[in-house]
Amino acid sequence: MDRPATIKDIARQLNISISTVSRAMRNAPDVNPETRKAVMALSEELNYLPNKLALSFKQRSTHNIGVIVPNLDYVIATMVKGIDEVALEAGYTVMVCQSNESFGREIVNTRRLLDSLVDGFIISVSSETKVFDHIRKIQENHMPMVVFDRVTSALSAPSVGLDNMDGGFQATEHLIEQGFKRIAILAGPKNLSISNDRMEGYLKALKKHRIKPDNDLIIHCDFNQDYAFVATQELLAMKKRPDAIFTISDRMAIGAMLAIKQKGLSMPQDIGLVGFNNEPVVSLVSPAISSVEQPAFELGKMAAKLFIETIHNNGDMSHVREVLKPKLYVRESSLRIPEKNGRLR
Amino acid sequence: MDRPATIKDIARQLNISISTVSRAMRNAPDVNPETRKAVMALSEELNYLPNKLALSFKQRSTHNIGVIVPNLDYVIATMVKGIDEVALEAGYTVMVCQSNESFGREIVNTRRLLDSLVDGFIISVSSETKVFDHIRKIQENHMPMVVFDRVTSALSAPSVGLDNMDGGFQATEHLIEQGFKRIAILAGPKNLSISNDRMEGYLKALKKHRIKPDNDLIIHCDFNQDYAFVATQELLAMKKRPDAIFTISDRMAIGAMLAIKQKGLSMPQDIGLVGFNNEPVVSLVSPAISSVEQPAFELGKMAAKLFIETIHNNGDMSHVREVLKPKLYVRESSLRIPEKNGRLR
DNA sequence: TTGTATGCGTTATCAT
DNA sequence: ATGATAACGCATACAA
Numbered sequence: 001m002d003r004p005a006t007i008k009d010i011a012r013q014l015n016i017s018i019s020t021v022s023r024a025m026r027n028a029p030d031v032n033p034e035t036r037k038a039v040m041a042l043s044e045e046l047n048y049l050p051n052k053l054a055l056s057f058k059q060r061s062t063h064n065i066g067v068i069v070p071n072l073d074y075v076i077a078t079m080v081k082g083i084d085e086v087a088l089e090a091g092y093t094v095m096v097c098q099s100n101e102s103f104g105r106e107i108v109n110t111r112r113l114l115d116s117l118v119d120g121f122i123i124s125v126s127s128e129t130k131v132f133d134h135i136r137k138i139q140e141n142h143m144p145m146v147v148f149d150r151v152t153s154a155l156s157a158p159s160v161g162l163d164n165m166d167g168g169f170q171a172t173e174h175l176i177e178q179g180f181k182r183i184a185i186l187a188g189p190k191n192l193s194i195s196n197d198r199m200e201g202y203l204k205a206l207k208k209h210r211i212k213p214d215n216d217l218i219i220h221c222d223f224n225q226d227y228a229f230v231a232t233q234e235l236l237a238m239k240k241r242p243d244a245i246f247t248i249s250d251r252m253a254i255g256a257m258l259a260i261k262q263k264g265l266s267m268p269q270d271i272g273l274v275g276f277n278n279e280p281v282v283s284l285v286s287p288a289i290s291s292v293e294q295p296a297f298e299l300g301k302m303a304a305k306l307f308i309e310t311i312h313n314n315g316d317m318s319h320v321r322e323v324l325k326p327k328l329y330v331r332e333s334s335l336r337i338p339e340k341n342g343r344l345r
Numbered sequence: 346m347d348r349p350a351t352i353k354d355i356a357r358q359l360n361i362s363i364s365t366v367s368r369a370m371r372n373a374p375d376v377n378p379e380t381r382k383a384v385m386a387l388s389e390e391l392n393y394l395p396n397k398l399a400l401s402f403k404q405r406s407t408h409n410i411g412v413i414v415p416n417l418d419y420v421i422a423t424m425v426k427g428i429d430e431v432a433l434e435a436g437y438t439v440m441v442c443q444s445n446e447s448f449g450r451e452i453v454n455t456r457r458l459l460d461s462l463v464d465g466f467i468i469s470v471s472s473e474t475k476v477f478d479h480i481r482k483i484q485e486n487h488m489p490m491v492v493f494d495r496v497t498s499a500l501s502a503p504s505v506g507l508d509n510m511d512g513g514f515q516a517t518e519h520l521i522e523q524g525f526k527r528i529a530i531l532a533g534p535k536n537l538s539i540s541n542d543r544m545e546g547y548l549k550a551l552k553k554h555r556i557k558p559d560n561d562l563i564i565h566c567d568f569n570q571d572y573a574f575v576a577t578q579e580l581l582a583m584k585k586r587p588d589a590i591f592t593i594s595d596r597m598a599i600g601a602m603l604a605i606k607q608k609g610l611s612m613p614q615d616i617g618l619v620g621f622n623n624e625p626v627v628s629l630v631s632p633a634i635s636s637v638e639q640p641a642f643e644l645g646k647m648a649a650k651l652f653i654e655t656i657h658n659n660g661d662m663s664h665v666r667e668v669l670k671p672k673l674y675v676r677e678s679s680l681r682i683p684e685k686n687g688r689l690r
Numbered sequence: 691t692t693g694t695a696t697g698c699g700t701t702a703t704c705a706t
Numbered sequence: 707a708t709g710a711t712a713a714c715g716c717a718t719a720c721a722a
Contacts, residue, residue, distance in 0.1 A: 004486070006715055017693045022717060030691060049486075052460050054715035057402040058698055064440070064461060072422040080417065081443060088453070093461040095409070095440045098426060108433070115397050116409060116438040117462060141349075141394075254629055281626045284599055351699055362709045367701065377707060399699035403714055 005046035014038055025050070056117065063092050065307060066113030068123040070101045070150070073251075074279045075296045076124070079149060082300020083122060090308045092119075101223075103128040110134050120144035120311065122303050125152065127189045127223060144310040148303035151321070152193050158310060158320040160302045164194045167292040167326035168201025171246050171274040174290070174328055176209045178336045180244035180272045184217035184235050186228055186252050195220075198248045198276065217242050221252075228255030236263050236271075244272035244334070250279045253289050257333075273333040287332035295324050350391035359383055370395070401462065410652060411458030412441045413451065413468040415495070418596075419624045420641045421469070424494060427645020428467060435653045437464075446568075448473040455479050465489035465656065467648050470497065472534045472568060489655040493648035496666070497538050503655060503665040505647045509539045512637040512671035513546025516591050516619040519635070519673055521554045523681045525589035525617045529562035529580050531573055531597050540565075543593045543621065562587055566597075573600030581608050581616075589617035589679070595624045598634050602678075618678040632677035640669050 007021040014021070016035065023031045024039035042048075056062045065087055069076050080096060087094050095118060099106035106126045111134070113121065120143045123135065132154050138145050139157070151161035168185075175183050185202045188195035199218070206213050216238065221227040228247060235242055236259065245260075247253040253275030257267070265271050267287050275282055278293035302322050310317050352366040359366070361380065368376045369384035387393075401407045410432055414421050425441060432439050440463060444451035451471045456479070458466065465488045468480065477499050483490050484502070496506035513530075520528050530547045533540030544563070551558050561583065566572040573592060580587055581604065592598040598620030605616050612618050612632050620627055623638035647667050655662050 008715075018716080019694080019718075020692055022715095023692090026717090032691060035691080051715050053398075053402045053405070053407065053462055054698095055717090056462065057398045057714090058716055060398070060698080062398070062462060072417055072425065077417040077422060081445075084443060088457070093440060093442070093457050095438060097438070098429060100426075112433070112438050117398055117401065117407060281629060284626060285629050286631050353699075363699090364701085364710080365708055367699095368708085371701090375707060380707080396699050399714095400701085402698090403700055403702095405714080 004051070005043070005048045006051065007048075009046060010039060010042050010048060014042060061119050062117040064116075064118045065092050065094050065304075066110075066116070066118035066121045066123075067094050067096045068099060068106065068109050068113065068121065068125075069096065070099050070106075070124060070126045072096075072098055075277050075294060076149070078296035079124075079300035079303070082297040082302075083304040084300075085297075086301045086304035086308065090304070092304075092308070099126040101126045101128060103130075107134045110138060114138065114141060114143070118143075120146075120307060122146045122148060122307050124149040127192055130191050144307065146303050146307045146310060148299060150192060150194055156318045158306050158317045158322075160299055160306060160322040160324070162194070162294050162299065163323045163325050164197035165201040165204065167276060167294075167328075168198035168246070168248070169205045170201070170326065170328040171276070171290075171292050172202045172205035173208070174330065175244045175246060175272050175274060175334060176205060176211065178244075178268070178272060178334055180334075180336075181211070182214070182217065182240065182242040183211075183244045183246060183272075184219065184242035186231055186245060186247040186256065187218060187220050188223050188248050188252075190220050195248060202246060223249050223251060225251045225255035225258075228252035229259045232256040232259035233263070236260070236265070243270070244268075244274075246274045248276045250275040250277040250282050250289070250291055253282065253291065254285070257285065257289065267333045268336050272336070274328075278329055283331065290329060290331045290334040292326045292328050294326050299324055349396070350388070350393045351396065352393075354391060355384060355387050355393060359387060406464050407462040408437050409461075409463045410437050410439050410649075411455075411461070411463035411466045411468075412439050413444060413454050413458065413466065413470075414441065415444050415446045415451075415469060415471045417441075417443055420622050420639060421494070423641035424469075424645035424648070427642040427647075428649040429645075430642075431646045431649035431653065435649075437649075437653070444471040446471045446473060448475075452479045455483060459483065459486060459488070463488075465491075465652060467491045467493060467652050469494040472537055475536050489652065491648050491652045491655060493644060495537060495539055501663045503651050503662045503667075505644055505651060505667040505669070507539070507639050507644065508668045508670050509542035510546040510549065512621060512639075512673075513543035513591070513593070514550045515546070515671065515673040516543075516621070516635075516637050517547045517550035518553070519675065520589045520591060520617050520619060520679060521550060521556065523589075523613070523617060523679055525679075525681075526556070527559070527562065527585065527587045528556075528589045528591060528617075529564065529587035531576055531590060531592040531601065532563060532565050533568050533593050533597075535565055540593060547591060568594050568596060570596045570600035570603075573597035574604045577601040577604035578608070581605070581610070588615070589613075589619075591619045593621045595620040595622040595627050595634070595636055598627065598636065599630070602630065602634065612678045613681050617681070619673075623674055628676065635674060635676045635679040637671045637673050639671050644669055 011018045011021045024036040097109035147159040151159040187199045219231045275291040278291040282289040356363045356366045369381040442454035492504040496504040532544045564576045620636040623636040627634040
């Protein structure tokens with residue numbers, strides 16, 4: 001009586017067949033109410049639990065979703081929460097693996113999850129990832145897959161992303177409207193589309209306002225506070241230094257802020273600053289940093305919804321590309337002209 | 346040829362038996378090298394992958410670990426990273442479920458993971474959890490389980506926790522040594538041992554230095570910035586207000602800081618402040634906040650190690666209680682007497 | 691309404 | 707060195 005009870009045990013004790021027990025369990029229509037009652041009673045008594053492993057095996061489906069993320073920072077953790085929310089609703093459970101922004105680790109993890117009984121993938125690639133063979137392998141294995149956040153056109157899969165260009169545009173145009181003239185950008189790694197798109201938006205805003213982009217003001221560096229710190233130091237050491245900086249992440253904005261403070265400059269008088277992500281920290285530092293917010297929770301939910309749809313629709317959904325709009329939150333770090341309808345908060 | 350190949354297919358095509366193929370695959374000793382070569386070649390060609398689902402089914406083990414956490418904040422995400430690290434090493438994959446500090450959600454999640462083919466649990470209970478039946482059910486199901494971070498004596502399971510009392514003691518004694526006299530504590534929810542232990546340490550430090558504890562200075566409130574903000578406002582409104590506050594989380598410290606600033610008081614002159622967790626944010630705000638650091642990554646690794654041991658040792662390990670030491674990082678918010686060997690950073 | 695038999699992919703036991 | 711067969715727990719097509 002140590003081993004968990006199976007329908008076999010119930011059948012034997014009740015002197016009926018396994019199939020009858022199976023049917024009774026699943027409320028099949030054609031089963032004698034009395035039989036069902038007996039089965040239910042005994043299964044209760046034996047503490048019967050259906051063996052999901054056997055079920056999954058038979059049905060070739062675990063109802064598990066593999067989620068691969070580059071890390072679990074504030075924004076991504078929020079997205080994962082959104083994914084989990086919808087997955088739970090749909091009867092799926094989520095397995096999260098962090099690649100730590102490492103290409104090698106990402107490969108290990110996809111392999112791991114491929115082996116680990118998932119029905120499919122929801123994935124955001126690492127910043128190192130430039131080759132996508134390991135991910136295409138998922139698709140070759142007939143596994144449904146949704147790409148989120150760090151969307152790339154290199155993969156033919158349904159995706160949910162942010163309108164990063166719009167985010168970059170909003171941030172930059174805001175700075176322009178506040179009277180900043182020489183606006184630098186700390187862009188991220190070159191191979192990430194979210195970097196490029198945000199920079200695209202930056203360039204678009206400049207163009208719209210007839211400001212000639214200056215290559216010296218465009219810095220590519222890692223999504224990293226320390227790199228941003230150094231990069232900003234260099235920017236501030238220029239003879240014609242920028243009067244504003246747009247960083248494509250808040251971590252980088254913090255790094256920039258530290259460099260600005262170290263140099264003894266003040267925001268927004270000497271230097272304007274706008275970040276990206278709207279993490280809680282940006283409203284806690286002084287001055288509070290303006291930032292572009294992503295609807296992270298919504299984005300996660302959308303990704304999971306797409307995944308569920310992909311599972312149910314057998315048709316090809318690789319053309320589906322959802323794009324969510326970001327929203328700029330203006331704070332002290334970039335606000336020279338107080339607004340009448342104070343978006344400040 | 347759409348369906349993934351199985352050993353059966355290989356056997357048929359090679360005109361040998363299934364068992365031979367199976368043996369060849371697993372490098373069994375008693376198989377003809379030529380046969381093996383043929384098998385390997387064909388399995389390569391057919392892109393054969395062993396069906397893990399079938400394996401798990403047969404072996405009654407998925408090599409998946411269910412991890413239940415109250416949320417994925419900085420500290421816990423770091424712990425999860427530690428768990429993942431060790432799990433990967435040992436050939437396990439982690440399924441993370443967030444309870445969102447909700448008792449009901451925690452029950453749903455344990456249920457979900459119990460159903461979801463995990464071999465066991467690594468769990469940190471929600472702050473709402475006062476009844477542990479759902480968790481005991483795990484143990485009744487013969488599932489190995491390790492409790493981490495929020496350890497409770499209500500559960501008889503191996504555990505890894507922090508020496509929270511020591512953390513509370515370090516923080517409080519530091520404040521005392523800095524000359525603070527009326528030290529308040531924002532303690533967390535009463536049912537969490539981590540709250541009680543940190544408060545215990547607070548009381549111990551007071552006692553050691555012959556300071557009589559004042560019940561008005563002991564506030565229980567949620568692990569929450571807003572609650573801490575309100576609680577601090579009330580503290581500061583007292584006729585004999587405290588001259589220092591120890592909050593048992595950094596979130597709460599931020600809330601306290603905002604209330605202190607709002608009141609126009611300065612740290613550490615008017616009010617000293619020490620938090621707990623040493624999240625990155627505390628060194629970014631101004632003044633930087635002193636905080637007690639948990640070895641979160643190590644703690645996660647330890648939890649996973651314990652889990653693996655529990656799986657391998659069949660013996661009862663419920664008596665094992667690992668306890669890790671925290672470390673105080675002193676910053677401006679509490680530093681009245683500059684130290685010669687500057688622990689400041 | 692109930693029972694029998696088969697199969698899912700693999701390993702293991704027992705033959706040969 | 708290799709093959710036949712049972713077994714894991716469950717669902718289901720078919721037979722009764």
